[in-house]
Structures are given as C-alpha cells and as structure tokens.
Amino acid sequence: GAGVSQSPRYKVAKRGQDVALRCDPISGHVSLFWYQQALGQGPEFLTYFQNEAQLDKSGLPSDRFFAERPEGSVSTLKIQRTQQEDSAVYLCASSLRVLGGSPYEQYFGPGTRLTVT
Amino acid sequence: AQKVTQAQTEISVVEKEDVTLDCVYETRDTTYYLFWYKQPPSGELVFLIRRNSFDEQNEISGRYSWNFQKSTSSFNFTITASQVVDSAVYFCALSANYGQNFVFGPGTRLSVLP
Numbered sequence: 001g002a003g004v005s006q007s008p009r010y011k012v013a014k015r016g017q018d019v020a021l022r023c024d025p026i027s028g029h030v031s032l033f034w035y036q037q038a039l040g041q042g043p044e045f046l047t048y049f050q051n052e053a054q055l056d057k058s059g060l061p062s063d064r065f066f067a068e069r070p071e072g073s074v075s076t077l078k079i080q081r082t083q084q085e086d087s088a089v090y091l092c093a094s095s096l097r098v099l100g101g102s103p104y105e106q107y108f109g110p111g112t113r114l115t116v117t
Numbered sequence: 118a119q120k121v122t123q124a125q126t127e128i129s130v131v132e133k134e135d136v137t138l139d140c141v142y143e144t145r146d147t148t149y150y151l152f153w154y155k156q157p158p159s160g161e162l163v164f165l166i167r168r169n170s171f172d173e174q175n176e177i178s179g180r181y182s183w184n185f186q187k188s189t190s191s192f193n194f195t196i197t198a199s200q201v202v203d204s205a206v207y208f209c210a211l212s213a214n215y216g217q218n219f220v221f222g223p224g225t226r227l228s229v230l231p
Binding site: 033035040041042043044045089091093104105106107108109110111 | 121152154159160161162163164167208210219220221222223224
C-alpha cells in the first residue's frame, strides 16, 4: 500500500527564495504532522492538522513558515525568504488519530532535504 | 512541558551481542504514550512500538523487548542477538496532551559491526 510521500526529496534554495514542500499522507489518515530534523538531532514538531484544521502551530519557528491542508488531505509547508538556518530535513507524518482518542502511531514520509545556500 | 532524554549518543556492538538503548522522559500528564522509532540510513522513520502510561507490562517482539518503568520514568529498548541490519538511529518519543504532538529524544546511533 502507499505510504506517506513527500516532494521534492531534495531542494536547494538561495537565501531569500521562497520554497514549498508537499506532503501526501496515507489515504484516510485524519491527522497530519510536520517536523523539522536538523542534522544529528531528533525531529522537532512544527505543526499539526486534523483534517483541514490546523490545531497547533506552536512549533513554527517564525512567521516565515506557513502550512496548509485546504481539503484535509495533501499538505504544503511554505517557507518564505529562506535563511541558512532553515537548512534541515522536513518530515511529514500522518496518523489515524481522532481528537479525543488515544494517539496512534505516526507514519513518516522520506522527508525533504532543504539546503539554503 | 514534555522532555525525552536519550543519554547514549552512539553505541557500537559486535554482531550477536545484546544491546539496551535508554530512554528517560518527563511529563506532568498522567495519561501519556511512549514510542520507539527506528531511522535507518535511508532516512525514513519506522514505527516500532507504542505503550500507554497505564500499561507497565514489558513487551517482547522477536529480538526486540521493551522495559517500561513508571517509577523511574524510563522506557528502555533491548535488542537481543543484534544484527548488522539493526544499525540505525533509534528515537524514543513521548506524546501527551491527547497526542497533539510528539516530543522526540535526540536519538541513539547504533552501529552493529560484523
């Protein structure tokens, strides 16, 4: 079966450029998460969607980061005016979890490696 | 606030040795969930186990076993008779607040040498 897919797998951007990272979750998964993983570190939470609603965006590092999931399936993470410190792997995960229920395990995509030069 | 600590940054063992990866967590929630994920060199995180705070039974799955001790806030992971394919970075994670987000530890890089 199809897992979580992300595109592009690699992105090189010049400082100041805008980038858009796409995530296709597993079909039927209600919850979608974005994480940022710096080299040699664990994933750090950025934001969480339940269907199309963005319920938590407390992990977004600045207002240059914006995420959306307009139809409750595909999600896009946009970074405006990229900076060198934005270089990282951006991971998307989806799960079956329903609000109020116990958290199901998250299934992760392969990530997008963003390099800002 | 939630926190996960994995004190071992890197571990190297020789094939067939047993190895235990430590995980210590902090949370004020009484209901929470703990997870282990494996990240092989290919990069994709693979789910291994989920355990809730009310179930302190240890679990065994093949060569993998997990020891959950609420008294010490630990959720350790043991690989028995390690194999080269076990080489990866292993992350422990905590989910509280009804799973609104996951807090990952910094990971332990395991190298199993032939």
